[in-house]
Amino acid sequence: MRSIAALLASVVLALPALAQPNPPSTARGEYLARAADCVACHSVPGGRAFAGGLKMGTPVGTITTTNITPDVETGIGTYTLKDFDRAVRDGVARDGHRLYPAMPYPSYAKLTDDDVHALYDYFMRAVPPVHQANIPSDIPVYFSPRWPLAIWDAFFTGHRGFTPDSNKDAQWNRGAYLVEGPGHCGACHTPRGWAFQEKALDAQDPRFLSGANLDDWYAPSLRQNVATGLGSWSQSDIVQFLKTGSNRHGSAFGSMRDVINNSTPYLTDDDVNSIAVFLKSLPAAANETAYRYDGAAASALLSGEPDAVGAATYASNCQSCHRETGAAAPPFVPPLAGNPTVVDRDAASLINVVLNGSSPLVVKGRPDAYRMPQYREQLNNQQVADVVTFIRESWGNHADAVSAKEVGELRKRSDPASDRVVILKMR
Template sequence: MKKVTYIVLVGIALLVFAFVGAKLIPITLAPPLAATHKVDINDQTLIAQGEYYARVADCVACHTAPGGKPFAGGLGMQTPMGAIYSTNITPDIETGIGSYSYVDFERAVRKGIRQDNQPLYPAMPFVSYKIVNDAEIEAMYAYFMSSVSAVKQQNQQTTIPWPASMRWPLAWWHALFSPARSFTANPNLTTEQNQGAYLVEGLAHCGACHTPRGIAFQEKALSDDVSGQFVSGSVLEGWYAKSLRNEGLGLATWKQADIVEFLKTGRTDKTAAFGSMADVVAHSTRYFTDKDLNAIASYLHQLAPRPGYEKNWQSKADTTTSALRAGDFSASGALLYMEQCAACHRLDGKGAPRIFPALAGNSIVFAEDPSSLIQVTLAGGEMATTAHDVMTFTMPEFYHLKNQELADVLNFIRNSWGNHGSHISTRDVATMRRVVDHAPVHYVPAKEIENE
């Protein structure tokens, strides 16, 4: 009995220590700037710069729900424990960030601590924003406070159940996985490549989606190192954000100009952005200057492949085109491909440039993780809307097909026209079907009030 009592007392003591420590962490590890730090929010040059940096940081895509007001929040993001919703970052005094001083704003963006001293969820890429320089943060503050329309919209509560929904334990996550850091130029890179590294690691926060995460949802690398894990591919909300490294299943088959074109228009002659990346292009990367796009492409193009990963992906001989043209549909999934896919993607799997993405030689098709391919086939998808192309095309959903049918046709696609990819099982399809079924419902009030 004494032993049980002792264990209980120790447990209570540890819990009290953890709670008190969590309250002290934001103060000690993320102290606010001096209250005297002021920003002229009426400086038109500063505001214009801030609009550009907000585009680079992709603030609008995350903080705007489909059909909602810009920056008013409500975008649902699925986690293993439940959905969280982006917050209102318009300058509304009551429901947004209108009462935030620059000190409050900088602390939230770069240190992940709200005005009320509560830690933010790591879905907010403050870990990346830590390296962003002062001038860019100041410009963003001027833009949000002077040029963004204030919207009175309450923030939607998370669906994560208690006790996992308690915020104070997040402070310990910050202490463990959000180190103080700054950007250091690599002397082995060119000036252009270092600018690309600064953008990729910082405001553009490419690693937030493209770097694998650990058991605590922490990014396994925040910059390029010997592990090669930085931007080496990761799955979020059922989408596989592919490797951006110069390896066969990454960007080794892409030219630097392809990367620039993709980020600027959401398409190339072979592929197109879909899922979350389509939103990134539509709201963010299409607004980048050519200088910044080329810097990013130059940096990504020089990233070495991970240890054990081939740089050169070699296609196999194409025996599929001739078989389909000869009416040979004996291969598993071939007949279904003819019935459901060939009209757009053609018998040779080459599609139509900038209209229907190619399946032959498309690195997204034979990526090491087929999650995105499965999800876009199940749920459909829409290309990014940009000024470059007159029309935006939509991939229809094939949710009605059985799991075996989907597995068959996707395996056919991943291993035809010279492609060679890993096997997709019916279990893989069933798992993705559950992801699609449990996608969060975005929050948009029936009537939004926009302040004058």
């Protein structure tokens, strides 16, 4: 009898395990974390994925990103789904303190309930916990109280959820959702107001994605501006850029390299095409003259006796890669002739990349072969100003000159590691 009782007991004990369904996959949540590029901000080069520690410059001081692994002491291991949802979409942490809007919750507010749940499952079940204490942000005492952020949120954040445009098809709406929501493209590419708020949060406002300077990198317009935006880019050009970080018009730089290294190449072809369709639909934010090539600068450089200020510096340091025509060798080396970043009104990115170089693009583990070297040691402020001005005024480019003072100010604020590289396995 004892053996029969033991057998029955073992069967009864086993039944719940046999009856339980397989836990849902975390693949969807991982895909959404890729789309949102969470790893780029919540990780540091050489560190563990999502463990935090990245310093981010803001007008009120330096904010250090937090540990969002499921560690119960230093991460978000004690967060419920409700806690997680409130932090992601409302910018309020589990203990009730408000997050600085360096966390792009004004964009993440558009996430669907299902997508938030999938992200929560991924972070709680698939991300390894990392015991790493958060580093306090370097914010002056008079800016440290968080309660004013409740007022900021009331004025400058939108409502929860994404409302599809009934006049557009499913592909356009999918692209709009990805760009406005998880992709939070507006956080960099939309100009900021006096309170550091994004001036627009969706495609209904012509300021949305019209270009912005953020941390001494200028994120160019993603609207159909023919000179400084995507007006000369085809849909396939946009797809190629999002998949590889380069195309016939230019290459990724600054924080966009983290997007390429960790996010958009991992999206499905359908989603990347949806993003391209959405971006191609955005009207230009400025009336501009389409670019037309002018060969005068190339002829002068070929003669060996260019007389334009900055031309000699270009010939000595830049011409071997970018060529006398400014055409370079895209997609491997970006062109300077007609490049939207070159002719933009804000020359910050061009100055920054000349001073500090550009770190590698690594697409799904494959690093690119060409790097922009830094010239902060070889060239003084006036030389950098002269060569940048030469580039902005040659081959049909028409942009304002750059001063040595502008270069000097950016040199003081930046460093050679400002174009950092974060390439991490997400689990």
